[in-house]
Amino acid sequence: MKRNSLFVLVFAFLFSILSISFASAAYFPSVRSLSQSVVDSYVDVGEPILQALFGGYGGWSGFLLFERFLIFLLLVAIVYVVIGRVPLFQSQKTVRWVVAIVVPLISMRFVNYDQITALMQQYQLLAIVLSSALPFLIFFYFVHRIGGDYPIMRKVLWIFFMAVYAGLWTTTASDSQSTIFFWTLVAAVIFLIFDKRIEMYISAKEFAKRERWSINSKIADINDRISKINDQVVKGTHPNPKEARKEIRELELQKSYLNRQI
Secondary structure (H helix, E strand, O other): OHHHHHHHHHHHHHHHHHHHHHHHHHOOOOHHHHHHHHHHHHHHHHHHHHHHHHOOOOOOOOOOHHHHHHHHHHHHHHHHHHHOOOHHHOOOHHHHHHHHHHHHHHHHHOOOHHHHHHHHHHHHHHHHHHHHHHHHHHHHHHHHHHOOOOHHHHHHHHHHHHHHHHHHHHHOOOHHHHHHHHHHHHHHHHHHHOHHHHHHHHHHHHHHHHHHHHHHHHHHHHHHHHHHHHHHHHHOOOOOHHHHHHHHHHHHHHHHHHHHHO
C-alpha cells in the first residue's frame, strides 16, 4: 500500500512538472527563466547580508561570498561539537549556539583574500585526490573479491589496469591529468608487487572477524546460562544453590577470558 502511494505521488509530481513546463511554454516564461529569477532574488537578498557579516580587507568583501559562507557553516559545526564536550557548556545549548556562531563569524571577518584562496586550493587538492583515488579503491576491492583465491587472475587484472593507465598517461596533453595517471600507475605497480602479502593480510582480517563473531556467540551463551542459573536460585528451584554460585563464578571467569581475546 505504501509503495503504491509513493508511486502515485511520484507520478503526480512528474505530471505536474510536465504540465507546468508545457503551460509555461505557451503562456508564461520558461521554467528555466523562472528558476533563474528565483535564484537571482535570493542572491540579491543574501549577498548584502553575507557581505556585511563577513566583511573583508582591501575592497574584496564581495568576492568568494559563497565559499566563505560554506567555510563559516563548517566552522560552526566543528566549534559546536567541540564546545559540546566541555562540561561548562554541556547543559547550555543556547550558549553553545552563540559561541559556535560568534567565533567563526569573527574569524571570517578577519581572514584575507590570500588565506581564503589558499584554503580553497587545499580543498581543491582534497577533491582531486579523493575523486582520483575512488576508481583505484573500487578496482582494488573488485580484484581481491573476485580473485581472492586466484593469484594469477589478480595479477592479470592489475597488469590490465596498469596498461590502461599507462596508455592514459602517455597520451594525455594535460599536466595535471598526467600527474594523476602517473601516480595511479605507480600505486598499481606497488600493489602488484605486494599482491600476495596484501591478500594474506585481508585473509587474516577476515579470519579475525570470524573469530570475534564466534567469541561473541560464546559470551552470549554464557550470559544466557548465568541468567538461567540466577533465576533458578531466586525462585528456589535450583537443587544446590551453593553449587550454582560456584558455577556462576566459573562462568564469569570464562567470560572474562573470552573478553580479553577480542
